[in-house]
Amino acid sequence: MPDLRDLYQELIIDHGRRPRNFGALADANHTAEGFNPLCGDRITLFVKTRDGVIEDVRFEGTGCAISTASASLMSEALKGRTEAEARTLFDGFHALVTGHGAAEEPPLGKLEVLAGVAEFPARVKCATLAWHTLLAALRDQSAPVSTEQDEQGGAEPGGTGRAADG
Amino acid sequence: MMRDDPKERAALGRVATVGLEGAIARRRADFPILARTVNDRPLVYLDNGATSQKPQCVIDAEAHYYAHLNANVHRGVHRLSQEATDAYEAARDTAQAFINAAQREEIVFVRGTTEAINLVANSFGARFRAGDEILITGMEHHSNIVPWQLACERSGAMLKVVPVADDGELDVAAFEALLSPRTRIVGLTHVSNALGTINPVRELIALAHARGVPVLLDGAQAVPHLAIDVQALDCDFYAFSGHKLYGPTGTGVLYGRRALLEAMPPWQGGGDMIRQVSFARTTYNDLPYKFEAGTPNIAGAIALGEAMRYVRDVGFDAIAAHEGALLRDATERARAFPGLRLIGTAREKAAILSFVLADVHAHDVGSILDHEGVAVRTGHHCAMPLMERFGVAATVRASFALYNTHEDVAALFAALAKVREVFGDA
Numbered sequence: 001m002p003d004l005r006d007l008y009q010e011l012i013i014d015h016g017r018r019p020r021n022f023g024a025l026a027d028a029n030h031t032a033e034g035f036n037p038l039c040g041d042r043i044t045l046f047v048k049t050r051d052g053v054i055e056d057v058r059f060e061g062t063g064c065a066i067s068t069a070s071a072s073l074m075s076e077a078l079k080g081r082t083e084a085e086a087r088t089l090f091d092g093f094h095a096l097v098t099g100h101g102a103a104e105e106p107p108l109g110k111l112e113v114l115a116g117v118a119e120f121p122a123r124v125k126c127a128t129l130a131w132h133t134l135l136a137a138l139r140d141q142s143a144p145v146s147t148e149q150d151e152q153g154g155a156e157p158g159g160t161g162r163a164a165d166g
Numbered sequence: 167m168m169r170d171d172p173k174e175r176a177a178l179g180r181v182a183t184v185g186l187e188g189a190i191a192r193r194r195a196d197f198p199i200l201a202r203t204v205n206d207r208p209l210v211y212l213d214n215g216a217t218s219q220k221p222q223c224v225i226d227a228e229a230h231y232y233a234h235l236n237a238n239v240h241r242g243v244h245r246l247s248q249e250a251t252d253a254y255e256a257a258r259d260t261a262q263a264f265i266n267a268a269q270r271e272e273i274v275f276v277r278g279t280t281e282a283i284n285l286v287a288n289s290f291g292a293r294f295r296a297g298d299e300i301l302i303t304g305m306e307h308h309s310n311i312v313p314w315q316l317a318c319e320r321s322g323a324m325l326k327v328v329p330v331a332d333d334g335e336l337d338v339a340a341f342e343a344l345l346s347p348r349t350r351i352v353g354l355t356h357v358s359n360a361l362g363t364i365n366p367v368r369e370l371i372a373l374a375h376a377r378g379v380p381v382l383l384d385g386a387q388a389v390p391h392l393a394i395d396v397q398a399l400d401c402d403f404y405a406f407s408g409h410k411l412y413g414p415t416g417t418g419v420l421y422g423r424r425a426l427l428e429a430m431p432p433w434q435g436g437g438d439m440i441r442q443v444s445f446a447r448t449t450y451n452d453l454p455y456k457f458e459a460g461t462p463n464i465a466g467a468i469a470l471g472e473a474m475r476y477v478r479d480v481g482f483d484a485i486a487a488h489e490g491a492l493l494r495d496a497t498e499r500a501r502a503f504p505g506l507r508l509i510g511t512a513r514e515k516a517a518i519l520s521f522v523l524a525d526v527h528a529h530d531v532g533s534i535l536d537h538e539g540v541a542v543r544t545g546h547h548c549a550m551p552l553m554e555r556f557g558v559a560a561t562v563r564a565s566f567a568l569y570n571t572h573e574d575v576a577a578l579f580a581a582l583a584k585v586r587e588v589f590g591d592a
Contacts, residue, residue, distance in 0.1 A: 004537050008530075008588045017525075039529050040546050040559035062559055064527035065589075120533060 006116030007123070008065065011073075016065030021075035025058040033144040034061075034133030036125055041067045045133045047078075054078045054086060059130065066114075066123050071130035073111055083138055090131050097127045190488045193480055194569040196221040207539030210577040215359055215518055215565030216543050217409045218390060220473070224413055227472035231465040238461055240438055254464050257471030258454070261419050264474040265404060266395040271453040272427065274420040275467050279386040280309040282405035282420035283353070285457060286382055287313035289430040290403075294350055296322030301344055301379075302353040304330040304555055305361060308548040310353050310384045323350065330555055334361040334510035341370060345377050352381040356388035360547040360563065361510030362493075362518030364392070371400050380426065386410055390567065391489060391516040393482040396421050408466065412567075413473035417466035420457070427453050434459040477568075485568050489517035492566045496575045503582060504591070509561050517566035520547075523582075526589050528560035534588060535562075538581035 025046035034043040041063035048056040057075040061068075074093075078086055092108050094100075099118035117127045125147040136145045194200060197219045202209050211219060231253065237246035239254045255270075262270045276282045291314075294300070300314045304327050311325075318325050326349070328341045345352075352374045357364050371381045380402035385394060389406045396404050403426070408417030422430075432439055432450055436459035441449045450456045477485070496519045500506050505524035523531060532544030543563045546553045553559060564578055 002537075004534060004584075004588055007533065013589060016530075038545060040550070040553065041529075042559075064529040066530070122536075123529070123533060126529065 002116070002119035007120050009113050009116065011110065011113045012065060012069040015069035015072040019068050019072035021058045021072065022060065023058055024060060025056055030137040030140060032133050032137035032141055034129045034136070035144050036129055036147040038125070038147065039064065041126065041129060043067070043071055043130055043133050045130065045137050047134070047137045049083065052083050054081050054083065063129070064126055066117065066126040067129050070114060070127045073113070074130050074134065077109060077111055086134065086138065090135060093131060094128060097124055190480065190484050190568060194571070196223070197569050198222055200569060204539045204541070205537055210540040210574045212564040212566065212570065212574060212578060213541045213543050214390070214410070214567040215387060215563060217415065218412050218567050219569070220412055220414070221476055223476055224469050224473045228414060228465045228469040231468050239464055240455070250464060253468050254462070257467045260471040260474050264394070264478065265421055266397055267421050268397055269424055272421055272424050274422065274454045274457045275462050276418045276420050277416050277463070278407040278409070278418035279384060279405045282418055283310055283382065283384065284313045285420055285433045286403050287317045289433045290351065290426065291317035291321065292431055294321035294323040297348060298323040298350045299326050299346055299348045300324070300351055300353065301326045301328065301349050303328040303336055303355065305334070305336065305358040305363065305549065305552050306353065306355055307359050307384065307386070308550070310355060311551070314353055330552065334358065334363045334512045336363070336365050338366065338369065342373050345374060345379060349377065349379045352379055353384070354381060355384040357391065357516045358510065359387045359518070360520055360549040360552050360561065361512065362515040362520065363510055363512040364514040364516055367401070368399055375400065387516060387518070391485065402426055408470035408473060411473055412476060413470035414466040416463050417470040424453065427457070432456050432459070436460045480568055488568060489566050492570055492572065492575055493517040493519065495572055496564065496578065499575065499579045503579065504586070509556050509558065519564045520561045522558050522561050523585065526585055528562045531562045531582070531585050534585045535578070535581045538577070538584055540578055540581045
């Protein structure tokens with residue numbers, strides 16, 4: 001039986017309670033909205049890039065501890081990364097939380113605190129909502145991201161599909 | 167029995183309740199799934215508002231049909247087809263008696279509440295015109311909102327919504343005020359799935375009928391908890407699902423007043439719903455078959471009939487006494503729990519406890535409860551407008567059935583204490 005503390009580690013509780021980089025970003029050049037219709041979680045993500053490098057990331061919205069902490073940790077992890085690095089980080093993070101770990105994963109740093117999500121399939125969408133929204137923002141997708149959208153990437157465990165991730 | 171002496175009645179009620187409590191406790195053994203474990207803990211199933219568990223007799227009824235009776239209904243001259251038809255039509259008689267419909271032709275078997283309401287919105291709704299009004303309430307399930315919105319799109323009719331008060335009761339004065347000369351139908355939930363509120367449907371139906379407006383009751387959450395008498399209620403349509411009533415999924419009943427059903431066009435076309443088909447002209451079958459196109463869920467209907475017999479056998483007096491005690495127990499514990507806010511505190515409630523914790527999202531509560539073996543529903547309960555009304559994205563909902571116990575209530579609050587342990591004090 002998975003331990004609750006694997007899911008709700010102190011760092012997650014902390015970021016869930018006091019999310020970093022929370023609020024709007026006035027000079028963002030990419031924004032996107034994400035929505036999980038199953039639980040009502042919403043996120044608006046603001047990204048500021050220059051010459052392909054992410055200079056700042058902020059977000060607003062409401063959600064559970066897992067989705068809020070994931071967005072908060074993501075916002076910290078992205079600053080200073082190139083857009084290409086962000087996409088690679090997404091792949092590694094996705095593999096981590098779905099339990100489909102690849103042989104060679106990029107180092108994920110603090111994001112690895114969310115590894116426990118893999119033992120709770122019903123919560124994978126909470127952890128990935130911010131990331132799917134990030135990819136939508138980077139490709140300037142105007143339609144809100146939904147965790148219930150079908151796409152060719154295959155199904156996420158514990159759900160009927162996963163959000164568009166291009 | 168001295169029906170007109172309240173003291174005598176109360177005394178009899180107390181005596182009866184004590185005996186019934188003991189009898190109902192034995193019913194738990196009728197539900198095989200309650201013996202299983204979740205996360206190595208005994209299952210505490212408090213998601214009955216989503217679907218109830220099934221007693222062995224219902225499971226057996228479905229299996230018996232496939233093992234001994236399986237054939238299509240209303241068709242063959244062969245023996246099996248006749249036996250299957252007899253069993254299927256006997257289930258209709260059981261359903262008629264269960265809700266005290268005047269005639270068996272008023273019982274239409276459907277896939278569930280959702281299909282029943284869609285049937286009415288499409289078929290009865292074929293007469294809606296631009297400027298007509300459909301009156302629903304702010305506490306409806308999406309299945310009693312969206313079919314009417316679709317009817318509005320087709321016809322140009324408008325949807326009007328009765329507001330809900332802070333305690334989760336319907337604003338009856340607003341209901342009356344919103345009934346207009348253009349109102350063509352009222353769609354109203356008997357019991358709110360997200361709040362537990364039991365609406366004063368007899369009063370509301372009388373108000374609507376005084377203006378000549380028919381009323382559809384969504385009975386999905388009412389039938390497991392309350393004895394239903396559609397003639398006493400005087401409703402025009404009553405919709406409910408089998409699977410919340412200890413019956414199979416994919417079953418349900420639409421009751422409709424005969425005169426209304428007679429005047430309504432068919433909804434779906436196909437086999438069984440016709441009398442004669444030619445390429446020039448097709449005539450339709452009599453009620454209720456006019457609304458049962460195609461091969462129905464025969465096994466499901468038969469097993470639903472068995473579920474209704476089972477519930478009648480347990481008795482709604484016993485169910486109400488037992489579930490009422492569980493709800494009082496749970497409500498008292500909830501009021502004492504730090505940071506817990508009850509959503510839905512109407513005076514008349516079915517055994518549904520909806521709540522939020524001040525600082526912990528419902529999904530996090532749900533995951534921790536699941537870890538402790540306690541199954542509850544978390545989310546918007548297919549009632550997003552109602553969630554918005556109460557300013558919450560999601561709630562935790564514990565909903566009780568006849569087989570739940572005070573130990574289940576205690577397990578729920580022990581698991582909520584675990585939430586506090588993980589998240590710290592409120």
